[in-house]
Amino acid sequence: MFLRFILLLGVLLPVSVIASTFGLSWDNDLFVGSDGHYTNGVRISWVGEAHDHCESNSNVTCGVADFLSPLPGIAFRDDQHALTFSLEQMMITPKDISQSAPNYNDLPYAGYSNLEMGLFSWDDDSLVGYGMRLGVVGPSSGAEQSQKLAHKVTGSDEPQGWDNQLGTDLIGGLYFINARRFKQFQWDSALQGELGYAWGVDANNFHGTSSAGGFFRVGHNLPRNFIPDYAGIGTAGSLVGLFDGTGFGWEVFISTFGEYIGYSYLETHARQYNVETRDGVLGVTAGGGVHWDTFSFTLAIQSSTSPLRSRDESASFGNMSFMWKI
Numbered sequence: 001m002f003l004r005f006i007l008l009l010g011v012l013l014p015v016s017v018i019a020s021t022f023g024l025s026w027d028n029d030l031f032v033g034s035d036g037h038y039t040n041g042v043r044i045s046w047v048g049e050a051h052d053h054c055e056s057n058s059n060v061t062c063g064v065a066d067f068l069s070p071l072p073g074i075a076f077r078d079d080q081h082a083l084t085f086s087l088e089q090m091m092i093t094p095k096d097i098s099q100s101a102p103n104y105n106d107l108p109y110a111g112y113s114n115l116e117m118g119l120f121s122w123d124d125d126s127l128v129g130y131g132m133r134l135g136v137v138g139p140s141s142g143a144e145q146s147q148k149l150a151h152k153v154t155g156s157d158e159p160q161g162w163d164n165q166l167g168t169d170l171i172g173g174l175y176f177i178n179a180r181r182f183k184q185f186q187w188d189s190a191l192q193g194e195l196g197y198a199w200g201v202d203a204n205n206f207h208g209t210s211s212a213g214g215f216f217r218v219g220h221n222l223p224r225n226f227i228p229d230y231a232g233i234g235t236a237g238s239l240v241g242l243f244d245g246t247g248f249g250w251e252v253f254i255s256t257f258g259e260y261i262g263y264s265y266l267e268t269h270a271r272q273y274n275v276e277t278r279d280g281v282l283g284v285t286a287g288g289g290v291h292w293d294t295f296s297f298t299l300a301i302q303s304s305t306s307p308l309r310s311r312d313e314s315a316s317f318g319n320m321s322f323m324w325k326i
Contacts, residue, residue, distance in 0.1 A: 020082075021047040021239045022324045025230050028150070029317040041317075042146065045086040045236040047120075052080045064119050073128030073178060079121040084131070084236040086116040091143045092266070097159040107308075108270045109165035111143020112136075112206055118175070120240045127179040127226040129237050133204055137265065138168030166270060173204020177237050179226040182214075193218045198227050198237075206265045213257030219288075221249030223296065228253040229285050230298055230321040242296060243325040252288040253300075259283070261307060276309045287319070294325040 027041035054062035055077050064083060069076040090113075094106035102108065118131025135141075144162040151158055177200035185193035199212035217228050224244035227237055228251060264277040287300025303316040 020049045020325060021045075021242060022326055023047075023230075023236075023239050023321060024323075025319060025321040027317050027319050041088065041090045043086055043088045043235075045084065045239055047236060047239045048083040050080045050082045050241075053077075054081060061119075065121065068119055068130055071130060073126075074119075074121050074130075075123070079123050081119060081121045082240060084116070084118045084120060084129070084239075086236045087113070088116065088135075089113045089141065089143060089146055091147045093147075093159055094161065097161065098157060100160040100163065102161065102164045102273075104272055105274045105310075107266065107275060108273050109144075109159070109161050110137060110266060110270075111139070111141035111147075111165060112171065113141040113143065114171055114206075116175075116236065118236065120237055122226065122240060125181050127177075127237060127240060129175075129177045129200075129240075131175050133171070133173050133175065135171035135206065136168065137166055137171060137206065139165065140168050166266075169265075169269070171204060171206045171265075173202065173206075173208070175202040175204070175235075176200055177235070179237065181226065190220060191218060192220065192222045194222055196226065203262075205263065207261070208263035209259050209261055211257055211259045213255055215253055215255035217251045217253035219249060219251035221245060221247055222251055223249060223289075223291050228287075228289075228298070229255045229257075229302075230300065230319055239323060242291070242323055243294065246293055248290070248292055250288070250290045253286070255285045257283050257285070257304075259304075264307075274310055277307050278305070278309055281305045281307050281315075289321075291323075296323040297321070 023045040025043040048061060051057060051061045054065050061081050061083050065076055065081040068074050092107055092110040094103050114133045114135025116131055116133045118129050120129040148158055179198035181196045183195040195216050197214040201210045215228055223242050225238055225240060225242040230238045260280040261277050266275045267277050281304045283302060283304025285300050285302040287298055289298030298321045300319045303314045306315050
């Protein structure tokens with residue numbers, strides 16, 4: 001099933017006419033010196049070429065924008081529009097991965113892979129995105145093989161309990177995101193600053209949430225994207241507009257967010273395990289990055305209150321993101 005997602009992504013990408021931005025994002029809790037719970041995640045994203053003046057264009061992107069134009073925030077004639085495709089894979093494990101037998105007082109092993117397809121529309125100050133996702137939980141996700149490979153590369157202990165992972169199930173859903181530049185600053189030292197916020201709803205049958213957060217970043221020749229947080233609310237929306245500027249630049253950013261958890265697949269389908277989610281979490285992300293005309297790199301650390309009622313310690317992981325203009 002995971003290979004089918006990759007093939008489907010290869011089929012769909014040419015539909016976006018020319019994919020102008022490619023991103024590879026990697027989450028791992030080894031960046032913060034731990035190994036357990038949300039242990040690893042990989043996202044591959046494409047953002048298609050931006051199109052405006054859609055009233056006089058007949059390409060696929062403008063056709064999708066026209067179809068979605070009755071929705072709030074899609075200004076068909078005035079905004080820029082781009083299609084996005086993302087392939088994401090997540091691995092969830094108990095804290096002790098050396099045991100092969102299930103520990104019903106902890107989380108189960110669970111793998112999740114999904115394909116996201118969306119349309120983003122934006123002007124100088126705001127961004128709106130609508131999309132859908134289709135995924136799979138279980139052995140077909142390929143999460144077991146990916147985690148074992150990651151642990152082999154990093155020299156970590158091999159997880160022993162994947163034979164007891166949750167079974168195969170289909171995942172689907174819709175999402176919405178809105179981001180806005182609230183305030184921009186320019187200082188005499190050539191430093192720039194930007195204050196913004198984002199909120200969104202991700203209605204799916206794996207981890208259904210609504211989220212809101214704000215960010216502040218400072219640097220030189222700041223990137224033109226709307227959301228600097230590649231591990232949290234942003235998803236593929238963090239790539240939109242990234243390479244609209246030119247020249248070398250850098251940024252340091254901090255963001256805070258709150259997330260309401262409306263549905264948890266683990267809580268619903270792993271009843272023999274001690275999994276009870278909280279109503280929501282609060283978190284903070286801090287990081288920095290550099291960018292050139294055709295390449296960008298960021299490194300960030302995210303920490304939040306635990307989504308599990310049985311855990312008091314924070315849930316933390318690091319994120320590395322690489323982006324290319326092609």
